[in-house]
Amino acid sequence: MASKNTTATKRADALRSIEAIVQAATECLGRNPEASLSEIARAAGVGRVTLYGHFASRAEVVDAAMSRAIDRGNEVLDTVDMTGDPRLALARYIETGWRLVDEARALLAAAQRELSAGRILELHAGPAARVEALVARGRAEGIFRTDLPVAWLVNVLHAVMHSAAEEIRAGRLTSERAADHITATVLAAFTPPGKAVPETGGGV
Incomplete structure (x- = not known):
């Protein structure tokens, strides 16, 4: 019985450590896509040895943080009237x-550096x-x-959204104007050839 309790305690401790690391990674990478694993470990309140005990590489940490952000984003997208x-x-x-993309711009930049294009597509499946x-x-x-x-x-659509994030980082676009730019661009791309592209802003 004591052995089972010890094992359960270790598992609970491990889960808490993983949760703390993923949360810290989401926050740190959300501020700075180049945040180091040492910085993430400090923010999580764990040592590098503990971090590497759960995640073998920086890419795995970024993957976990991006997965968390997308899961939460899916909950928000569920509320959109389609x-x-x-x-x-x-x-x-x-x-x-x-x-959602705007809030996660820095994290997305980290994911684009660390993860394969295939993995990013997989994460965006929802x-x-x-x-x-x-x-x-339609x-x-x-x-x-x-x-x-x-x-x-x-x-x-997703490429235009991600390009908008890049334009903001380059100082050529503001977050406030991005949604209108994206909508106008995507509606133009989706409109059948020969048909008038609908006006945007206040109505379609």
């Missing part, structure tokens, strides 16, 4: 999705599925173009 006119639904998604369903509905209703694959259109 019904009605697909263009309006897309604008609502972009407005909310951009706020948000991508929402857009895929919306694009498919295509069925004759509102979105059908000459390009759905997966490509979804990738265009």
Whole structure:
């Protein structure tokens, strides 16, 4: 019995350490994408040995932090109304999705440096599925173009969002104007060839 209790205590301690490290990584990398593992360990209240006992590399720490951020982001995206006119639904998604990307810009930069493109796509599977369903509905209703694959259109949306984050870091765009820029760009990309691109800002 004592052995089982000891094992359970060790597991609980390990889980607390992992939670503290992931939380610290999310916060540290959210401020500075180049935050060191030593800085993250200090913020978590653990030593480097403990950190490496749970995560074999910086990439694993970044992966865990990015996974945490996306899980929380999915909870927010669940509240977005994706019904009605697909263009309006897309604008609502972009407005909310951009706020999440903007909040996690530094963490995203760290992920782009440490993780493979395939892994980043895998992490974004949840948000991508929402857009895929919306694009498919818009295509069925004759509102979105059908000459390009759905997966490509979804990738265009996420690429534009990530490009907006890069533009902000470069000082060429402000966070306040980014959602409108993204919406205008994506609606233009999604509109069928030969059809007028809808106006943005206040209505579609």
